[in-house]
Amino acid sequence: MEKFNFATAWIFASVTADGGVDLPLLIGAADSLNHAIPTVGEITRSLKALYRCGLVDIRDGRILLTPHGRAVADDGFARRGGRFSIPDNIRKSLDTANHPSVDSEPDLSFVTDETVSAAFQEYRKMLGT
Numbered sequence: 451m452e453k454f455n456f457a458t459a460w461i462f463a464s465v466t467a468d469g470g471v472d473l474p475l476l477i478g479a480a481d482s483l484n485h486a487i488p489t490v491g492e493i494t495r496s497l498k499a500l501y502r503c504g505l506v507d508i509r510d511g512r513i514l515l516t517p518h519g520r521a522v523a524d525d526g527f528a529r530r531g532g533r534f535s536i537p538d539n540i541r542k543s544l545d546t547a548n549h550p551s552v553d554s555e556p557d558l559s560f561v562t563d564e565t566v567s568a569a570f571q572e573y574r575k576m577l578g579t
Contacts, residue, residue, distance in 0.1 A: 454499065459526075459541035460484055461496035465506060466523045470514035473561070473569030478576065483536055490566050494558050501556040503549035511560040522547045 454462075464479035465471050471479065473493075480488050488496075497513065500506045505519035515523060525547070526540035 454541055454544040456537060456541060457488070457492045458496040458499050459544055460537040461488060461493060462500055462505065462519075462523070462544065463526065463536050463540040464488075465500075465513040466515060466520075466527075470512040472512055473565060474572040474576065476513065477566070477569050477573045481573070483533065487570060490561060490563055493566065494561050497556060497558055497561070502552050504552050505544075505549065506556075508556045508558070518547075518550065 460480060460483060461476070463483055464476050467475060467479070476493070477487055480486070497506065497508065500519070501508060504516055505522060507514045507516055522543050523540065526543035527536065529535075529539035529542065531539055
């Protein structure tokens with residue numbers, strides 16, 4: 451059984467929007483869940499782990515949940531607790547689910563220091579700051 455760390459659960463909880471998310475939306479959701487901005491390393495490591503377990507698909511710089519990912523996310527969101535307990539609840543759901551194995555690697559070329567910095571600036575503009 452795969453065990454997931456907090457950062458991976460936090461990133462997973464941040465990419466659950468219908469229609470997927472791009473980097474600015476990922477950063478905004480992550481900030482709302484943990485009052486922190488994920489690093490490039492946290493994003494890339496987490497997305498690789500989530501992709502390898504069949505939880506997300508990554509296309510043209512967008513992160514989308516797979517049907518398996520949606521089921522795991524829904525289980526996590528159904529658990530008790532407030533907004534700041536979501537990453538921990540998602541982690542519990544990630545840890546207890548049976549995941550398929552994906553043998554390919556995701557294209558994460560869109561996640562760089564520059565693109566994450568630009569996404570953060572775009573997120574700040576969305577906030578009006």
